[in-house]
Amino acid sequence: MEKHITHTNSIKLKSLSRFMQILDGTFPSGVFVHSFGLEPHIVKEKVKDIDSLKIYLKNLIIDQYSKMEFVYVQKTYKYLYENKLALLKKLDNEISSYLTYEYAKASRDIGHNYYVQIKDTLLKDEVKEYFSFIENKKSDVNELVVLASYAYDLDISIENFIVMWTKKNLINIAATTLKISRIKPSQVQKMLFEFDEILENIDFNFDSKITNFNPLFEEIIFEHKTLEPKMFVT
Incomplete structure (x- = not known):
């Protein structure tokens, strides 16, 4: 029992640690x-x-x-959980239509930066498949969907x-x-x-x-x- 509790806590700490790092604008990984x-x-x-x-x-x-933004996050989690990746790809590609050109470009550029940094750390098959759309240039790789997918992969609520x-x-x-x-x-x-x-x-x-x-x-x-x-x- 004690080992199980320790292991569970270490997973949560790892998830929080990853997001502390990736959301920190100090590193030039991209924050906008x-x-x-x-x-x-x-x-x-x-x-x-x-x-x-x-x-x-x-x-x-x-x-x-x-x-x-919160609705997009909710839909990202839903489509990953239900393994409806075609809908997730469509969701990612439609975000830019709601944004100004500069905003959309920054979202895609920084989303791609995140993708490059985290693509080799993924755990869940459905998230890996969504990332394969990015690799094959079939998805716009907007920052919010990439980060929400990564949070889902790390079991962050x-x-x-x-x-x-x-x-x-x-x-x-x-x-x-x-x-x-x-x-x-x-x-x-x-x-x-x-x-x-x-x-x-x-x-x-x-x-x-x-x-x-x-x-x-x-x-x-x-x-x-x-x-x-x-x-x-x-």
């Missing part, structure tokens, strides 16, 4: 995040202090991630993957405010800690319909057409 209008939000003073930054990031989860992926993005977006606003680093750090509770209480019963319409993003971009959202890439 879309600002979703952070710059015009700050110029228009819709984001001007730590409280309005928190609202902006919370709305990003509600209006953007939960209606698009949908909930844990979504929380880790989202927190990584929130950190990267919030860090950029240090360069373009007067919000203090200590305030940002404290605010990000508060998101742990928000992420812990996400309703994971996502609608199966995918949409990339973010009302706050659309309103701000319409008001400030000359200031485009940025891609933050490492």
Whole structure:
């Protein structure tokens, strides 16, 4: 019994260790995040202090991630579990149609970087087969589907993957405010800690319909057409 418990824990630690490494932007393996209008939000003073930054990031989860990215993650797990790999390939290839050219290109480029780094570490046959589509250039290799597939391969739950992926993005977006606003680093750090509770209480019963319409993003971009959202890439 004791050996079994130790072995189970080591698998979980290995999975978390792998994702700590692959999601860390310090290594030039590729990390990108879309600002979703952070710059015009700050110029228009819709984001001007730590409280309005928190609202902006919370709305990003509600209006953007939960209606698009989280749905893609859920579908990726579902198709892998049901071994419906043709649908997963179709899902991967359709993501780009929802994204701007720069966003789609960054997603594919960094997804391919992840693919190269992790393809020889896979455990599950269904994930290996999906990766064979990438190898044969039949799949777009978008970052989110590659990472979600790898999380599935490592037996990381949908909930844990979504929380880790989202927190990584929130950190990267919030860090950029240090360069373009007067919000203090200590305030940002404290605010990000508060998101742990928000992420812990996400309703994971996502609608199966995918949409990339973010009302706050659309309103701000319409008001400030000359200031485009940025891609933050490492």
